[in-house]
Amino acid sequence: MALAHVHSRALQGLAARPVSVEVHLANGLPSFTLVGLADTEVKEARERVRAAIANSGLEFPHSQRITVNLAPADLPKDSGRFDLPIALGILAASGQIEAEPLARGVYAGELSLGGELRPVRGALAMALALAQDAAPRTLVLPPGSAEEAALVPGAHVVRARHLIDVVARLRREPPAPPDDAGWARLEPRDGAPAPPGGPDLADVKGQVAARRALEIAAAGGHSLLLVGPPGAGKSMLAQRLGGLLPPMATDEALQAAAVASLAGRFDPARWGERPFCAPHHSASAVALVGGGSPPRPGEISLAHQGVLFLDELPEFARHALEALREPLETGRIRVSRAAQQAEFPARFQLVAAMNPCPCGYRGHPVRACRCTPEQVQRYQGRLSGPLLDRIDLQVEVPALPSEQLLQGPPGEGSAGVRSRVVAARERALRRQGLPNRALAGGALEEHARAEPAALKFLHAAAVRLAWSGRGTHRALRVARTIADLAGHERVVAADVAEAVQYRRVLEAFA
Structure with a gap:
């Protein structure tokens, strides 16, 4: 097969956009071309992938023209996360692994020259994006990154330590004795986050x-x-x-x-x-x-x-x-x-x-x-x-x-x-x-539930201190929090009086 497709993800802010790594092998002058708005570290994947395949006991197609396209072409790609999908695409296009099991996963990982997989940034963002898909694929990541991704509830995450471990699984080879430590399915982490700690x-x-x-x-x-x-x-x-x-x-x-x-x-x-x-x-x-x-x-x-x-x-x-x-x-x-x-x-x-x-x-x-x-x-x-x-x-x-x-x-x-x-x-x-800090507009008027005396006091303070509309509303939000701490259903004048005192400190040092 001269053409292969591998699924991966590129980070754009906190979003993990789908990327299709397309690899085509053709006769002609030997070359390795990588296109698709790739940054410098992505273009350097050519040398890492070449050495990793050779040092893993696999065959790199030196005598063929290799073209790798990272689609969509207008989405910027950075970091070494595409090393693993590029290597798998070359192996699939050259017939060393099957395309059908390869299509069921999403792959990301940086390769060392010896074929070991190294962690990449944004593993959690990738797992969160995959969890929203209608039919989520298995996410294959290096050690360190896989443990991060496994924090997402319902995520299908596999930890792979070496390129040859991924290839062996895609070839459906039996695990090496005594166990298959190089390829391990990680169960999503159970339990709530840790309780607050820190200095007392x-x-x-x-x-x-x-x-x-x-x-x-x-x-x-x-x-x-x-x-x-x-x-x-x-x-x-x-x-x-x-x-x-x-x-x-x-x-x-x-x-x-x-x-x-x-x-x-x-x-x-x-x-x-x-x-x-x-x-x-x-x-x-x-x-x-x-x-x-x-x-x-x-x-x-x-x-x-x-x-x-x-x-x-x-x-x-x-x-x-x-x-x-x-x-x-x-x-x-x-x-x-x-x-x-x-x-x-x-x-x-x-x-x-x-x-x-x-x-x-x-x-x-x-x-x-x-x-x-x-x-x-x-x-x-x-x-x-x-x-x-x-x-x-x-x-x-x-x-x-x-x-x-x-x-x-x-x-x-x-x-x-x-x-x-x-x-x-x-x-x-x-x-x-x-939270009270997020109250604004009509929601602030509805939920503040301030008594008439409290509103009168706030108005007098705002006029005397020349507050802006934002400053007045923020004082009312603080008064609503003070009332919540006291267990009051309505904001009373004492709550507003305390809130006013927290917006005048710099005047005392002027």
Whole structure:
């Protein structure tokens, strides 16, 4: 047979598009041509495939003209995932394996020169895409990638260690004694994701207001800004937010794991843990929101269903921070390039920390601030009004006296706070089907259920503080979360009063 077809998948953002690897052998001058909008690492597959076939004891058709087409031709292809399907296509076209069993699988894997299979990125995305097909095929992957794909419920995943293992199975040869370890069917992983873990909130002493804001942020999914001097505990608080969030549902865990797999960061040992991303303040806008060619997910997508912690917030580049504005609203980021577009999920919970001034000690009870008002204004002015308007909670984290740090009693642990957070989230989901942070428009008016006195108080605060419409609605969402934590069916004036206090922190240091 001079023509063979092998099924594979190419990544386009988080989507895994079907790719048909077509291999044609013809008489003529010996050559190996690869077409179909292939990137450099895909074109390099010619040498890897040639050596892998020869070193596996198989016959490479050196005397024939080999043409490999990756269809569709207008879909960009990258990485070494097509090594295995190209090798199988050459073997099928040259009659060394049968085409009928080959058509029942989807293949991806990078080949070493000796024929061993190496892991590839995006195994979870491929398994999720195949699970949606009406008649899903068996997904054949290398070790490491196959274990990722087996996390998808109902997936048909096989782990193959070497090219010769795949060839032997397609030839229907009996397994080598004592077992067929080179070709193993992996059963989908059972059980829910792991419960929340991480550092305990009991480690944070004092800071009653900041701990309360952290609980509200966890209950409603709100963004949070912590402002205070160096060493006050801002980073400690941010690192403990993940332990307060409810356990991840299976679909949420799969989404987060698929993004991590796409970036090559997935660790099976951390399956079900909410991501916690803390990029350095020197990170560029592309590193935060994603980009490149082909487009790759940034930190905001890697923090999907988890926490994005931006320490030293004013030190980030201005254009990098401004790029966060749309994802904070929509929960998605679309990366557009001349050749293609890619969309990544970005439903993250933002926690940011900053000092009140350049020296960090403005408002400190003991140390004097040496910054002029102009320096303070310039420092805080690095954060634009539209960005601050999208941060729901803004809280002061004051410096604590040494006796309270050394001799003070431990605070409430994460488990107790998480129980209240879970109850408040469940109350919101039963009422409206989504977290309070996602309420907008008519849904906010319908489900906030604010008493007339609460609305009057909110209106007076919005007028006096010159809030935008977005700021007013965000305060109402926070008040709805405070009411859920208290078990109130309606938002009362006290809930709104507390929510108002969480949007005025920077005014105290101006």
